[in-house]
Amino acid sequence: MEWLGSPTLGDLEPVADLFNRWGALVIPGERPMPVAELDAMVNRGPAHQEARLAVVADRDGLAGAAVLVTQDLEGRRNDAYLDFLVTSPEARRRGVGRVLLEAAVVCARKAARSRLTGSSVAGDTAAEAFARSCNAEPELLELQNRASTSAMDQELLRRWVERAQDRAREYSLIRADGVLPDDLQAGYAALASVMNTAPHGPNLEDLVLSSADVLEMQRAYENHGFRRWTVIARHDPSGELAGFTELMLSPFRPWIAFQWDTGVDPKHRNLGLGRWLKAANALRLLEERPEVEEIETWNAASNTSMLGINRAMGFSTVAEWQSWEMPI
Numbered sequence: 001m002e003w004l005g006s007p008t009l010g011d012l013e014p015v016a017d018l019f020n021r022w023g024a025l026v027i028p029g030e031r032p033m034p035v036a037e038l039d040a041m042v043n044r045g046p047a048h049q050e051a052r053l054a055v056v057a058d059r060d061g062l063a064g065a066a067v068l069v070t071q072d073l074e075g076r077r078n079d080a081y082l083d084f085l086v087t088s089p090e091a092r093r094r095g096v097g098r099v100l101l102e103a104a105v106v107c108a109r110k111a112a113r114s115r116l117t118g119s120s121v122a123g124d125t126a127a128e129a130f131a132r133s134c135n136a137e138p139e140l141l142e143l144q145n146r147a148s149t150s151a152m153d154q155e156l157l158r159r160w161v162e163r164a165q166d167r168a169r170e171y172s173l174i175r176a177d178g179v180l181p182d183d184l185q186a187g188y189a190a191l192a193s194v195m196n197t198a199p200h201g202p203n204l205e206d207l208v209l210s211s212a213d214v215l216e217m218q219r220a221y222e223n224h225g226f227r228r229w230t231v232i233a234r235h236d237p238s239g240e241l242a243g244f245t246e247l248m249l250s251p252f253r254p255w256i257a258f259q260w261d262t263g264v265d266p267k268h269r270n271l272g273l274g275r276w277l278k279a280a281n282a283l284r285l286l287e288e289r290p291e292v293e294e295i296e297t298w299n300a301a302s303n304t305s306m307l308g309i310n311r312a313m314g315f316s317t318v319a320e321w322q323s324w325e326m327p328i
Contacts (some may be wrong), residue, residue, distance in 0.1 A: 063091035080108035082118030120319035165274030225251030242268035259297035
């Protein structure tokens with residue numbers, strides 16, 4: 001087992017190939033993740049985040065790989081995340097997964113972390129047995145959802161926009177591409193805390209982002225070539241930022257856009273703001289980015305309100321993921 005510090009593209013090529021072979025088993029026909037995207041994930045994340053790559057090789061080549069992520073953010077300093085832990089089909093049942101997991105635990109402990117979390121394909125009995133054998137406990141069931149842009153009901157989206165303008169007359173939308181303007185940074189950082197009200201595991205602490213944290217993340221993704229479309233709902237009489245949504249356009253996989261967080265402050269809910277925000281971004285995407293064929297978003301299976309919006313937009317589940325938490 002070897003930790004690769006600052007791996008080169010040559011180091012990462014077999015890892016990307018392993019991850020892509022596995023991904024095509026989870027989602028049949030899945031198009032590959034380019035090695036440059038893995039490089040951005042492992043080597044060029046925000047300054048508050050560290051990603052480390054571990055690999056196991058045998059006489060046949062790469063037998064397994066894992067990516068461990070830690071973040072220096074308030075509310076996340078006790079946690080370490082296994083973004084990937086994949087064993088090649090040829091090397092299964094040889095203890096490769098356990099070697100990678102044990103190495104990740106040692107690394108996480110050195111970073112003063114007390115919890116390790118990761119995910120497996122829901123219904124994978126072998127993965128579940130492995131997780132339980134390591135004293136991991138199941139947490140959220142998460143749904144990986146996608147919508148075909150060609151099949152989205154544009155008339156429905158326009159009705160959402162029109163209806164919200166009637167129900168939410170005291171609100172207006174602010175659009176910002178890329179890094180947010182300075183005058184929005186503090187308000188956006190405070191508004192982002194609304195995501196702590198979304199379903200999450202019982203042991204997960206509230207995430208607290210400063211303006212500096214938000215700016216750092218935005219700049220890191222911008223430097224990777226991602227383009228972030230942010231739409232914010234503002235309550236005009238008070239000037240409060242009431243809700244937001246984010247859509248990410250990838251330079252690595254231009255055929256897919258990623259719907260990131262959508263949240264509305266509880267004080268401003270039940271006015272159709274969530275639908276308005278998401279519809280505004282989706283309609284723009286359909287008009288300006290015809291090369292985007294799909295939109296992907298993730299939801300907790302228990303998040304019925306957001307799932308209702310997404311299902312109406314045309315999202316359906318392509319994979320289910322069981323999250324696991326292990327004290328270390």
